[in-house]
Amino acid sequence: MTRSIWQEHLHEHRASLAQLDGLEVPLDSALSRLLATLRHGGKVLACGNGGSSGDAQHLASELVNRFEGDRQALPAVALSTDSSVLTAIANDDHYDRVFARQVEALGAHGDCLVAFTTSGNSANILAAVAAAQRQGLWILAFTGRDGGRLGQLLGPGDLELRVPHQRTARIQEIHLLLIHALCAGIDAALAEPTGGESVATDKIQLDWQNLRTMCRHRRPLVFTNGVFDILHRGHVQVLEEARAQGGCLVVGVNDDASVRRLGKGPDRPINPLEDRMAVLAGLAAVDFVTAFAQDTPAGLIETLEPDILVKGGDWPREAIVGADFVLRRGGRVLSIPFRHERSTTALLRRIRETAP
Numbered sequence: 001m002t003r004s005i006w007q008e009h010l011h012e013h014r015a016s017l018a019q020l021d022g023l024e025v026p027l028d029s030a031l032s033r034l035l036a037t038l039r040h041g042g043k044v045l046a047c048g049n050g051g052s053s054g055d056a057q058h059l060a061s062e063l064v065n066r067f068e069g070d071r072q073a074l075p076a077v078a079l080s081t082d083s084s085v086l087t088a089i090a091n092d093d094h095y096d097r098v099f100a101r102q103v104e105a106l107g108a109h110g111d112c113l114v115a116f117t118t119s120g121n122s123a124n125i126l127a128a129v130a131a132a133q134r135q136g137l138w139i140l141a142f143t144g145r146d147g148g149r150l151g152q153l154l155g156p157g158d159l160e161l162r163v164p165h166q167r168t169a170r171i172q173e174i175h176l177l178l179i180h181a182l183c184a185g186i187d188a189a190l191a192e193p194t195g196g197e198s199v200a201t202d203k204i205q206l207d208w209q210n211l212r213t214m215c216r217h218r219r220p221l222v223f224t225n226g227v228f229d230i231l232h233r234g235h236v237q238v239l240e241e242a243r244a245q246g247g248c249l250v251v252g253v254n255d256d257a258s259v260r261r262l263g264k265g266p267d268r269p270i271n272p273l274e275d276r277m278a279v280l281a282g283l284a285a286v287d288f289v290t291a292f293a294q295d296t297p298a299g300l301i302e303t304l305e306p307d308i309l310v311k312g313g314d315w316p317r318e319a320i321v322g323a324d325f326v327l328r329r330g331g332r333v334l335s336i337p338f339r340h341e342r343s344t345t346a347l348l349r350r351i352r353e354t355a356p
């Protein structure tokens with residue numbers, strides 16, 4: 001008896017699934033590499049032809065938007081989506097260059113190029129991989145059969161998820177399974193806290209360069225600074241309004257010696273830097289907390305290059321340190337008034353006056 005088309009497909013699909021145990025280790029490596037890339041502010045560029053261009057778009061949409069759980073938006077671009085860019089490159093240069101040119105335009109050191117090809121031989125994919133290698137991206141290749149020429153092009157820092165099947169359709173079906181497994185792993189690692197667990201320690205980033213990289217794609221970047229000795233309602237309100245202005249809020253905190261130089265009193269700060277940063281990191285509005293030892297946060301602002309600079313209270317905009325720098329780069333400077341008049345100094349006076 002001949003099998004129906006459906007029975008044939010089912011049979012072949014099951015047989016291809018049975019050959020995939022070897023993918024567990026490279027899938028785990030791909031997941032950790034991707035997470036490290038995303039956590040350090042890197043982005044994902046994805047490309048493929050035909051059905052594989054759909055895979056590239058599928059992956060990008062699940063990173064930018066969401067897969068199954070709530071987590072931050074992640075930077076990913078499918079290189080097969082802009083018909084103007086694609087037709088211009090193919091028309092003026094060559095179809096083989098359609099992805100490579102975009103990698104040159106958008107790729108940066110540390111980013112990841114995800115290349116889908118069932119044969120491993122599509123010329124535009126090979127060119128994209130070569131361009132990515134020149135630009136310092138690492139490659140995650142989804143291939144089939146024997147990996148084709150792409151399998152041989154990959155360097156020691158690259159990874160390949162190869163489906164050892166001969167038929168394009170079966171390979172593509174497994175590619176989608178792999179995409180979903182990766183997205184599930186990313187969801188699990190970056191899930192928004194449901195309570196109980198602490199993300200606050202990850203928010204404290206004392207290395208300015210590291211912080212700069214982590215904020216690279218989290219724009220508009222909002223920056224504010226202060227002592228935050230005894231956190232009060234006015235602080236929380238200003239921080240919430242500051243966060244609402246952009247996509248990421250970094251708070252720069254004066255270290256203890258620089259607070260003492262501000263002359264607020266011999267016993268200030270009451271709370272040491274570590275405690276002040278931990279309290280700020282516990283606020284939902286705050287994405288990152290860092291510290292500065294200088295008299296002003298000018299150096300920190302120049303390192304982070306925020307798009308929006310905020311001070312709370314009655315600071316005139318022109319007196320805000322770093323305002324010139326941010327305005328010159330086309331950014332905005334805001335003075336957000338305290339809607340709840342509270343001050344740490346006044347609070348301390350009251351505590352002392354009422355002390356027995």
Ligand SMILES: O=C(CO)[C@@H](O)[C@H](O)[C@H](O)[C@H](O)COP(=O)(O)O
Pocket residue numbers: 049050051052053116117118119120121122125168169172
């Ligand atoms: O979806 C399919 C076949 O299932 C086709 O569109 C297929 O993706 C195209 O023939 C691609 O051009 C094949 O490219 P590649 O996988 O060999 O890189």
Ligand SMILES: [Zn+2]
Pocket residue numbers: 051169172
């Ligand atoms: Zn197809």
